[in-house]
Amino acid sequence: MAILDIMLYPHTILRERCREVTQFDRELHRLLDDMAETMYAANGAGLAANQVASTQRVIVVDPSREDRGSELLELVNPTITAFLGGRVVGEEGCLSFPDIYEPVERYEAIRFEAQDRHGAPIRIETDGFLAIVVQHEVDHLNGVLFLDKLSRLRQGLAKRKMKKRYGGTDLHRRLGEE
Ligand code: CO
Numbered sequence: 001m002a003i004l005d006i007m008l009y010p011h012t013i014l015r016e017r018c019r020e021v022t023q024f025d026r027e028l029h030r031l032l033d034d035m036a037e038t039m040y041a042a043n044g045a046g047l048a049a050n051q052v053a054s055t056q057r058v059i060v061v062d063p064s065r066e067d068r069g070s071e072l073l074e075l076v077n078p079t080i081t082a083f084l085g086g087r088v089v090g091e092e093g094c095l096s097f098p099d100i101y102e103p104v105e106r107y108e109a110i111r112f113e114a115q116d117r118h119g120a121p122i123r124i125e126t127d128g129f130l131a132i133v134v135q136h137e138v139d140h141l142n143g144v145l146f147l148d149k150l151s152r153l154r155q156g157l158a159k160r161k162m163k164k165r166y167g168g169t170d171l172h173r174r175l176g177e178e
Protein backbone atom coordinates (compact mmCIF):
# COMPACT_ATOMS: atom_id res chain seq x y z
CA MET A 1 0.00 0.00 0.00
CA ALA A 2 1.10 3.55 -0.57
CA ILE A 3 0.25 6.99 0.68
CA LEU A 4 -0.78 9.07 -2.31
CA ASP A 5 -0.31 12.79 -2.93
CA ILE A 6 -3.42 14.83 -2.26
CA MET A 7 -4.40 17.42 -4.86
CA LEU A 8 -4.96 20.85 -3.40
CA TYR A 9 -7.46 23.50 -4.45
CA PRO A 10 -7.44 24.95 -7.12
CA HIS A 11 -6.08 21.85 -8.90
CA THR A 12 -8.19 21.42 -12.05
CA ILE A 13 -8.78 17.70 -11.47
CA LEU A 14 -10.95 18.66 -8.49
CA ARG A 15 -13.41 20.14 -11.01
CA GLU A 16 -13.60 17.01 -13.14
CA ARG A 17 -16.60 14.75 -13.26
CA CYS A 18 -15.31 11.26 -12.53
CA ARG A 19 -16.09 8.24 -14.72
CA GLU A 20 -18.12 5.18 -13.85
CA VAL A 21 -16.01 2.17 -12.80
CA THR A 22 -16.56 -0.92 -14.97
CA GLN A 23 -13.53 -3.06 -14.08
CA PHE A 24 -13.43 -4.48 -10.58
CA ASP A 25 -9.86 -5.62 -10.91
CA ARG A 26 -6.59 -5.52 -9.00
CA GLU A 27 -5.93 -1.98 -10.12
CA LEU A 28 -9.18 -0.85 -8.52
CA HIS A 29 -8.34 -2.78 -5.35
CA ARG A 30 -4.93 -1.12 -5.17
CA LEU A 31 -6.54 2.30 -5.61
CA LEU A 32 -9.00 1.55 -2.78
CA ASP A 33 -6.22 0.30 -0.47
CA ASP A 34 -4.06 3.34 -1.21
CA MET A 35 -6.96 5.75 -0.77
CA ALA A 36 -7.81 4.29 2.66
CA GLU A 37 -4.19 4.49 3.75
CA THR A 38 -3.94 8.07 2.50
CA MET A 39 -7.18 9.09 4.25
CA TYR A 40 -5.93 7.69 7.57
CA ALA A 41 -2.47 9.22 7.15
CA ALA A 42 -4.12 12.60 6.54
CA ASN A 43 -6.52 12.05 9.43
CA GLY A 44 -9.58 12.54 7.21
CA ALA A 45 -13.05 11.06 7.39
CA GLY A 46 -13.42 10.70 3.63
CA LEU A 47 -11.49 10.87 0.36
CA ALA A 48 -12.59 10.95 -3.29
CA ALA A 49 -10.51 9.53 -6.15
CA ASN A 50 -9.97 12.84 -7.94
CA GLN A 51 -8.32 14.18 -4.78
CA VAL A 52 -5.55 11.63 -5.45
CA ALA A 53 -5.51 12.25 -9.23
CA SER A 54 -7.68 9.34 -10.37
CA THR A 55 -10.88 10.17 -12.22
CA GLN A 56 -12.84 7.07 -11.25
CA ARG A 57 -16.08 7.14 -9.30
CA VAL A 58 -14.57 5.84 -6.08
CA ILE A 59 -14.69 7.14 -2.52
CA VAL A 60 -13.56 5.86 0.86
CA VAL A 61 -15.17 7.06 4.08
CA ASP A 62 -14.73 6.31 7.75
CA PRO A 63 -16.93 8.29 10.13
CA SER A 64 -15.46 6.70 13.30
CA ARG A 65 -13.79 9.23 15.58
CA GLU A 66 -11.99 6.67 17.68
CA ASP A 67 -10.80 3.24 16.69
CA ARG A 68 -9.92 4.35 13.19
CA GLY A 69 -10.44 1.72 10.54
CA SER A 70 -13.42 0.18 12.28
CA GLU A 71 -16.03 1.80 10.04
CA LEU A 72 -14.25 1.93 6.71
CA LEU A 73 -16.59 1.93 3.72
CA GLU A 74 -15.28 1.56 0.19
CA LEU A 75 -17.87 2.90 -2.23
CA VAL A 76 -17.56 2.38 -5.96
CA ASN A 77 -19.99 4.23 -8.25
CA PRO A 78 -21.88 5.78 -5.30
CA THR A 79 -25.18 7.53 -5.99
CA ILE A 80 -27.42 9.29 -3.51
CA THR A 81 -30.93 8.06 -4.26
CA ALA A 82 -32.84 10.08 -1.66
CA PHE A 83 -32.28 13.13 0.52
CA LEU A 84 -34.21 12.75 3.75
CA GLY A 85 -35.02 14.78 6.81
CA GLY A 86 -34.26 18.44 7.24
CA ARG A 87 -31.17 20.48 6.52
CA VAL A 88 -28.42 20.75 9.09
CA VAL A 89 -25.39 23.03 9.29
CA GLY A 90 -22.08 21.60 10.42
CA GLU A 91 -18.44 22.60 10.39
CA GLU A 92 -16.70 20.90 7.43
CA GLY A 93 -13.16 20.53 6.26
CA CYS A 94 -11.61 18.94 3.18
CA LEU A 95 -8.21 17.33 2.64
CA SER A 96 -7.80 19.49 -0.48
CA PHE A 97 -8.18 22.61 1.73
CA PRO A 98 -5.84 21.96 4.69
CA ASP A 99 -6.81 23.79 7.88
CA ILE A 100 -9.90 25.45 6.43
CA TYR A 101 -13.15 24.72 8.25
CA GLU A 102 -16.44 26.32 7.33
CA PRO A 103 -20.11 25.80 8.16
CA VAL A 104 -21.88 23.92 5.37
CA GLU A 105 -25.55 23.04 5.03
CA ARG A 106 -26.41 19.43 4.14
CA TYR A 107 -29.33 17.02 4.35
CA GLU A 108 -29.62 15.32 7.69
CA ALA A 109 -30.17 11.85 6.23
CA ILE A 110 -29.70 10.12 2.89
CA ARG A 111 -30.20 6.84 1.13
CA PHE A 112 -27.41 5.80 -1.19
CA GLU A 113 -26.38 2.96 -3.46
CA ALA A 114 -22.91 1.88 -4.50
CA GLN A 115 -20.88 -1.19 -5.31
CA ASP A 116 -18.19 -2.83 -3.24
CA ARG A 117 -14.72 -3.65 -4.60
CA HIS A 118 -16.07 -6.78 -6.26
CA GLY A 119 -19.06 -5.09 -7.85
CA ALA A 120 -21.66 -6.34 -5.35
CA PRO A 121 -24.44 -3.85 -4.60
CA ILE A 122 -24.50 -1.81 -1.39
CA ARG A 123 -27.62 0.02 -0.19
CA ILE A 124 -27.53 2.13 2.94
CA GLU A 125 -29.88 4.59 4.63
CA THR A 126 -28.12 6.68 7.23
CA ASP A 127 -28.04 9.92 9.14
CA GLY A 128 -25.48 11.63 11.32
CA PHE A 129 -21.85 12.09 10.35
CA LEU A 130 -21.78 9.30 7.73
CA ALA A 131 -24.60 11.00 5.80
CA ILE A 132 -22.67 14.28 5.78
CA VAL A 133 -19.38 12.69 4.71
CA VAL A 134 -21.00 10.75 1.85
CA GLN A 135 -22.70 13.93 0.56
CA HIS A 136 -19.33 15.74 0.64
CA GLU A 137 -17.47 12.91 -1.15
CA VAL A 138 -20.11 12.26 -3.82
CA ASP A 139 -19.99 15.99 -4.59
CA HIS A 140 -16.23 15.59 -5.25
CA LEU A 141 -16.94 12.96 -7.92
CA ASN A 142 -19.11 15.52 -9.70
CA GLY A 143 -16.47 18.24 -9.47
CA VAL A 144 -18.33 20.03 -6.67
CA LEU A 145 -16.43 21.34 -3.64
CA PHE A 146 -17.61 22.38 -0.17
CA LEU A 147 -16.31 25.81 -1.08
CA ASP A 148 -19.17 26.11 -3.61
CA LYS A 149 -21.70 25.89 -0.77
CA LEU A 150 -20.34 28.92 1.09
CA SER A 151 -21.38 32.53 0.78
CA ARG A 152 -19.46 34.64 -1.75
CA LEU A 153 -17.68 36.33 1.12
CA ARG A 154 -16.56 33.08 2.78
CA GLN A 155 -15.53 31.68 -0.62
CA GLY A 156 -13.33 34.69 -1.24
CA LEU A 157 -11.67 34.39 2.17
CA ALA A 158 -11.01 30.66 1.74
CA LYS A 159 -9.57 31.17 -1.76
CA ARG A 160 -7.28 33.92 -0.53
CA LYS A 161 -6.11 31.76 2.38
CA MET A 162 -5.26 28.89 0.00
CA LYS A 163 -3.48 31.21 -2.41
CA LYS A 164 -1.47 32.83 0.32
CA ARG A 165 -0.48 29.53 1.86
CA TYR A 166 0.22 27.49 -1.26
CA GLY A 167 0.33 29.97 -4.16
CA GLY A 168 0.08 28.77 -7.76
CA THR A 169 -2.20 26.17 -9.28
CA ASP A 170 -2.26 22.41 -9.70
CA LEU A 171 -0.44 21.86 -6.46
CA HIS A 172 -0.44 18.72 -4.45
CA ARG A 173 0.49 17.88 -0.96
CA ARG A 174 2.88 15.14 -0.01
CA LEU A 175 2.09 13.92 3.46
CA GLY A 176 5.04 13.88 5.79
CA GLU A 177 6.78 16.71 3.98
CA GLU A 178 5.11 19.57 5.79
CO1 CO B 1 -13.24 17.04 0.41
